[in-house]
Each structure stands twice: as C-alpha cells, then as structure tokens.
Amino acid sequence: MPAESKTATYICRGCTLGERLDTDHLVQVAQSECGSHLAKSHDYLCGRHGVELIQNDIDNEGVTHVVIGACSRRSKTEAFGFGTVAVARANLREGVIWSQPDLAETREATQEMADDYVRMACAEIKFMQQPAVNRERGANRRILVVGGGVSGISAALGAARAGYEVLLVEKTDALGGWASTFHRKLPDREPYARFRENGMDDLINQVETSTHITVFLNATLSRTSGAPGQFSVDIATRGGTASTENVGAIIQATGFSRYDARQLPELGYGKSADVVDQAQLEEMARKSNGRGLVRPSDGGAVESVVFVQCAGQRSDKPGHLSYCSGYCCNVSIKQAMYFKDQNPQTDTNIVYTDLRAPGNGEDFYRAAQLKGVAFTNGSVDQVTVDGDRLAIQFRDEILDREEVIHADLVVLATGQVPNSGIDISAEPAGEAGSVHGGQARVPVDSILNLDYRQGPDIPHLKHGFSDSHFICFPYETQRTGIYACGPVRRPMDIAQSVEDATGAAMKAIQAVEGAASGRAAHPRSGDLSYPSFRREGCTQCKRCTVECPFGAIDEDENRYPVFNESRCRRCGTCMGACPVRVISFENYSVDSVGQQIKAIAIPDEFEDKSRILILACENDAYPAMDMAAQNRFEYNAFVRVIPIRCLGSVNQIWVTDALNAGFDGVMLMGCKKGEDYQCHFVRGSELAHERMGKIADTLSQLQLETERVEVHEVEITDIHRVPQLINDYAATVDGIGPNPFRGF
Amino acid sequence: MGQTVSAQGSANQAMVDKYRNNFLREVEANVEEGDWVKMCMQCGVCSGSCPLGNAWEHPPQELFMMIRAGQREEVLRSESMWMCTSCYNCIVRCPRGLPITHIMHGLANYANRLGLAPKMSPTRRFAKIFWDNISTTGRVNETKLSIRLYFMDGFVKGLKTAFAMRKVGLGMLLTRRLNPFALFAPGGIKNKRQLQQILKRAYEIEDQRKGFQ
Helix, strand or coil, X not given: CCCXXXXXXXXXXXXXXXXXXXXXXXXXXXXXXCCCCEEXXXXXXXXXXXXXXXXXXXXXXXXXXXXXXXXXXXXXXXXXXXXXXXEEEXXXXXXXXXCCCCCHHHHHHHHHHHHHHHHHHHHHHXXXXXXXXXXXXXXXXXXXXXXXXXXXXXXXXXXXXXXXXXXXXXXXXXXXXXXXXXXXXXXXXXCCCCCEECCHHHHHHHHHHCCCEXXXXXXXXXXXXXXXXXXXXXXXXXXXXXXXXXXXXXXXXXXXEECCHHHCHHHCECCECCEEEHHHHHHHHHHHCCCCCECCXXXXXXXXXXXXXXXXXXXXXXXXXXXXXXXXXXXXXXXXHHHHHHCXXXXXXXXXXXXXXXXXXXHHHHHHHHHCCEEEEEEEEEEEEECCXXXXXXXXXXXXXXXXXXXXXXXXXXXXXXXXXXXXXXXXXXXXXXXXXXXXXXXXXXXXXXXXXXCCCCCECCCCCECCECCCECCECCCCCEEECHHHCCCCCHHHHHHHHHHHHHXXXXXXXHHXXXXXXXXXXXXXXXXXXXXXXXXXCCHHHHHCCCCCEEECCCCCEEECHHHCCCCCHHHHHCCCCCEEECCECHHHHHHHHHHCCCCCCCCCCCCEEEEEECCCHHHHHHHHHHCCCCCXXXXXXXXXXXXXXXXXXXXXXXXXXXXXXXXXXXXXXXXXXXXXXXXXXXXXXXXXHCHHHHHHHCCCCHHHEEEEECCCCCCCHXXXXXXXXXXXXXXXXXXXXXXX | CCCCHHHHHHHHHHXXXXXXXXXXXXXXXXXXXXXXXXXXXXXXXHHHHCCCHHHXXXXXXXXXXXXXXXXXXXXXXXXXXXXXXXXXXXXXXXXXXXXXXXXXXHHHHHHHXXXXXXXXXXXXXXXXXXXXXXXXXXXXXXXXXXXXXXXXXXXXXXXXXHHHCHHHHHHHHHCCCCCHHHHCCCCCCCCHHHHXXXXXXXXXXXXXXXXXX
16 A cells, blocks of 8 residues: 555444444444544435545545445445545445344344454455556547448447447448348338338438448458457458558447258248248349239249248257247238238238247237238148149147148248357367268358457357347447447347447447546446556466456467456456466455455354355345345344455455455355356356366365355345345354364 | 028038138128137137136137138037137137127027038027027017927926926026916017017028128
C-alpha cells in the first residue's frame, strides 16, 4: 500500500444493525485490531448525512481507502460508489443479521461473524487500489458489419441511426442476402393473418443513401487483429484490391446456408423436378410474377401440393440437422397461402409432427386454416414418383395408420445451416474429405481470419452456431467486441433477425464506448480494473493463454503472455490458473482474497465451534445467498463467505491456505457448467471443477478427508437450496470432526 | 326424419357424386357448424375433456382428422357422435372456439338424414322417439315418451323394464311428476296443424339448400 494511503472504516447502525450487533465493538475491531486510521459508526450510513460524512473524510481528511460495514456489496452501490477511492464492503446485513436468528443464545456467534466480516474487509482493502484507467485502450468508434443480408443491413442501419460510422462488408456483388430472394415475407406486424412484401429494396436503398455507411461488395476479411476500440481489419475485394481499416467493434451477421436437400433422396429430392425446397418455391413464386405457380417439370397446373415439415431436421439420422429451425412451419403456411390465393380449389396439405409457429404465428396459422389449408399430423417416410404425380407416404399420427396421398408438387421444409466459419475447437481437419462422425466434413473458409492465438473464428456454441449463450447473454460471443446476430447465432426468420441485429448494434455501441473509456464489457460492465502480471515470476507455462475463455491473451515472441486488456472480461480465470500467482487486478488479486482468509479468527481447538469458508461466485451464488437472507432463510453461523468474480478465478492456494489456517471445510459455489452452462464467463465454473478435482491429492498429502473441500453448482434462483446446502455441509463437517491443523 | 329408406339411399349417392372424395367440403356445406371443422388444430383437449370419452370409438379430435382424411363412410357410420350428452365441456375448453357439441349433433343428424347412422344405436333410437313425440303435438308428453322408450325392444322387455323401474315410476306418480291421464289426453299446443306445416316447409328449405332430392 502506498505511504500516503489512509483507511477509514464506517459501521452502519441502520436496518437494526445497531440493535443486533455491538457496533462499538466493531469500530474497535477496525481501529485497534485492523489498524484502520479512522473508524466511525453512523445511524443511517446510506442516507444523505452518512454519505456526506464519508465524502467529507475523503475530501478533507485524505482518506484513500474506505471500508463500509453495512449491507451486501450488491446493495446501495450508487450511494457508496465514490469513484475516486477503493471501497471494501463488510456484509453485516444480509451476511450476518438477516441470515442469523435473533436470539439471546445466538448473539455471541452472530457478533463473532460480524467481527470477522469487518476484519476481512479491512484485510481486503489493504490489497485494493482504485483502478487506474487502462492506457492500452483504443477509442475507435467505427463499427464493422460482416454480412449484407437482412441482419447485417439492420445492424448497420441501427448503428448508423445512432450516429456511428459503419463499414458493411458483403461477400457477393449485391446487398440483400436471402431475404431479397423471398417472394413475400412473414407478417411482422398487424394484421398477422397476412404475409407482407419483403421490403428489402427499401432497406437497401436506406443503406445506399446513408452518409454513415460505407459498403464493400465482393469483399471478405483477410485478417482481423486488435481488440475492442482498436481492431485492424484487412478487407480484400475479389478484384484483388485490399484495404486496411480500423474499427472499434465487429458484428458478425453472416447468416445461413440452406440445408442441402440432395441429402434427402428418400423424400424424392433430385428424383423429380416437382420436389423442391422452400427457397426454390420462393424463387418460383417470385419469377411467376403473379402469373401463377406451375409444376417445374412440365409447366402443368398445380392442383394439389404437399408440404413436408422437418425435412432433414429434428432427426438423429446421419447428415440430418438435429435441431428445429423454427421458421419453417410459418414459411410453409405462407407458401400454402400462395396457392390458396391463386386458386382456392388447390389442395394444400401441410404434414407436420409438431406445428411450431413462433411470434404471432398462431394468427397466421389460423388464417391459413380459414383459407382451407389442411394440416395433417404425421411423419413422412417417403416421397416417390408415381406416373406424372408424386406419392407421399406418411404415418398419420392421429389416426395411427399409414397413409398415401398424391400431389402435383412437394415442398420440403429444410433448415438453416449457420455460416459460422471454422470450428476452432474441432481437431485439425486432416486431408480434404476426411470423415468425421460419419459425416464428410466440407472444408470451410474462415470468416473473420482473426490473428488470435486461439484460432481464426469465434467459438461455436452448439450445432455450429456462433454464440456464447443464447438465453442469458444473446449477441455476446466468446470474443470481446465481436457480436453475432441473425441466423449465424440460431435459426431465425426476418423479423427475428431484424430484432437481433438491433440488439447486436447496441452491444457493439456499448463495446466501443466501454473500450474508449477503458471499461469492461458484459458481464462486469463498467469495470475499470484489468489484469497485469509480474514478468520476473512468470514461468511461461501458457495456462493463462490457454484457459482464458475469451481469447484475450496472446503470447509474445519470448512466449510471455500479452494481455489485450480491452479484450478482457475481468473474470480472473487467468489468475486462478496461474501456478506461480503472478497475475492480479488492482482491486482483486490472490492477496486480496488470501488475506481475507487469513484475517478470519479461528477459534482454538478446545472451543466447539467449526469454521467453514465459502467462496461464492458473485454472479449467481452470492446474489442467491443475499436473497435467501432477504427472505430470512437462516444458515449456520460458522460460515464465512467471500464473493469472488468467478469460480474460475479461484486459485488453489486459497483452499490450501484455508485448510492450513484451520478451517474445517471449504465450499465453492459457482454457476452451472457443462453443455447447458450458466457460467457468465463460459468456462470458469468448469475449469474450477477440473482444478478442484485434482485437489484430492493435496488433501490426502495433508492427511485430510476429501470432504473438506466441496464444489457446488448454484443457480440464482436457489434461495431455498443454498441455506440447505450450507447447513448440510456444516453437519458433514461436524461429522468428520475439527481440522487437525487447528492450533498449529 | 320422415324420409323413406330408398330416398335416403339416393340422397347419399347424390352427395357422394357431388363432393367426390372431398368429404371436408361436404361436411362444410351440409353439416350444421361443419365449416368449423377445418379450424381444429388437433390439440386433443376435447377428447381429454369428454366425460364419456372412453365410450367413443373415435373422439371428436379424431373425427375431425378423419373428415380431413376423407374417411366418409367411417365417420358417417360411426356411433361416436351419437354418444355426445351435450355437457358442453369441449366447447368451453376448445382453444380454437369450435362448437364441438353442435358439430357432433350436426354430424349425427346428417348421417341419419343419409341413412348411414347405425340403426340400432340406442341413442339414435331415443332421439327418434323424442323427436316423434315432440313434433306430433309440439310438447313433450313424458308419459308417452317413457312408455315408448320402455317398450322399444318388445312387449316382454318393456314389462321387465317397467317392473325394474317401478319404484321410480310410483314415486313420480305420487309426487305428481308423471300424469297417467296424459296417456289418453291429447295435450299439446293449440294449432298442431300449423306446426306440421312449419316443419314440412323447413325440411323443404333444407333439402333445397343442401341439394337433397
């Protein structure tokens, strides 16, 4: 701590803290035990007078470090956010009085808890600095949009309308993408019973007349480097010319390719010209130009048409898509209407297994029923050519029997395959045409050509879609400052793509503004801290570069890590990984947590009091505990909770230090890991589980029971479960007895 | 309900010829509330809600699907829609607002009109007895109705039924819920002839509209 630093501790007596706790004792703990230069208590610390008291000490007494013993760090963040000084919070309200019973016999244990939280906050503040702003930041506010379809155009227009300069890169020779090839589009406003003109010409015109948007046609990205606020991209055009541009954020709106229906010979595709997919039908409708849809084979009239839903989708068969593309039911409804509008006598039959009409599609579905479109619940086994007609053999799921219907035209509802570039997590694709999982892998070109150590494209989430978590944090990818929107993220229709693109544009704007002021992006939005490392101590083991979930860390020519601070999300996964503990943040470090652990008073071995350390993720587990306390769900008084940024930031030294210090047990609480993870930093929770799996060896070396360390997955809604987990674990710890290291 | 068997047979053939194999269109045109059938979304709430559901060979949802699939004979010869007791549970619960009870009665009536309804279905026979009873005088004569119903399977069966039901019958007599003199009293509305004329004209209009001969 610098010589001129001055710590002040403030204990609040509000919210019944003054009645439940001996606040004078807490002031004494802070001042005499912890060496706080100033220590005061106040009746209502978050009120105007309380805040003024603190501000006055900062302004006139030279206070640089503030400890606040009041409510949880998640409460009153505005009142206690002084901006110029480091602040540590002792959670006396949710952490102590609200989670403990108000009884005479528990008063002592409750006071011990409060004393410890004040000691912990005083220890933490010694290793905290108000973060200086990152000097490596870039302030480029231009936004690059990759892909000129409806998603890319909408993202570009959204950002341009907000006043940001946009570069729009399109691979083909025209803007518009798939959406411009559609005859009509699904209804996206009242009346939902009616399809609409696709409106792409107007959107393209808006792009072309916008003064904020520069369009590059026939262009791709040959190289992308840098970080939010300071990306450098090489745009290569087909003619061979290349230009280098600087941008602040990137939106990837590369859309989808249609599923190759040639993989569906059992549904007659390729065997008859009268079996088409939805995209072909749109083209037929657009080209017919109101003259009426005819059979592609002979130009004959279409008296009956069958739509086969889920063609090559929602199926485990090799070469099929396992997911539902979500838009195809609505599209078949729309296309059936083309036929009904042309001639109401046309038999239109949609054969489906589950009709899924998202958005306001229910109205659209009803409108088609009113027009007389038939909907048959069945699964199609085969489409065969029968003379000059087609025979559709299917199982009627309601009548539970095999049926055959005949039609002049069959439309297959095939799905969307994302254009997401190279799957960087896949093992290197050996020879061209190598077989992977029973499916020939087609070599794909990289889209972004990132020069990141971790690979040229953004990591895929599931089924090849580029995303980080499509429910909790849409548009975010695992590369900071690069956002995905539209069908590259998940299958979607035009209306959804437009909404998605607008969201991604807002995210990109946040990213450039955050980068310009050196602040973190989601989920620690606004955080000014960033990681740094002690070069002398580094052993170049590369664990930080490999384990960073966001590809923020590169390596220099001497194989030392290079932290791209603007790419960093501040989770501390690198800090948890570092075996020599040289990585730290100005306000979060191995010491800032380690010293809290050491500050906790461990009762001597003759007292019948256990001590359990809980390291709780600040994203879900810690809020769940706060909410449990707000509901007055009580838990064991022998636990001491330290919030951490992510389970991934837990360095093993904390656990071994705690056990050496005499803690009887250590609980780690993080978010759900695995395929359906809820970890806000994607991989942190999973990494912590892996690392703690190895701690069993350490425990047995110390001759300790493996139950002394437990890792739990906790969701933010687990407000009943968390107190139960704590109490159960306290019982387990009681069962195995006190830590033999106690008192050494 | 007064057509002869041969007239019914020819009416059926006329409908087959007119609608070819498009049974859904035939139902839309000829069955009361039949134009709602296409709006069914096969959720099955009606079938699940029907208190007599397990007595139906084809629950309403399935009947609607059969109509769309063109299974004309199976639908019209089915006894299922004759099982409806008009509890209206399905109408209340149908998320698409289909008047399912009315459609069931519409189908039953249409099947009967074409002579395809199962002849010995007890509910069909009760319906006919009830209709004959009410349409003759314009009022329900409960005494006559009960007796017709008891004796519909012959004299001996009727006596057995009457004997089995004697406690209910006597109780109704004593509480004056059943009037024995109604067997002999003419009863009914004032101008019965006019009622017959109205009904005759209604049949004519219906026949004309639906294209019956």
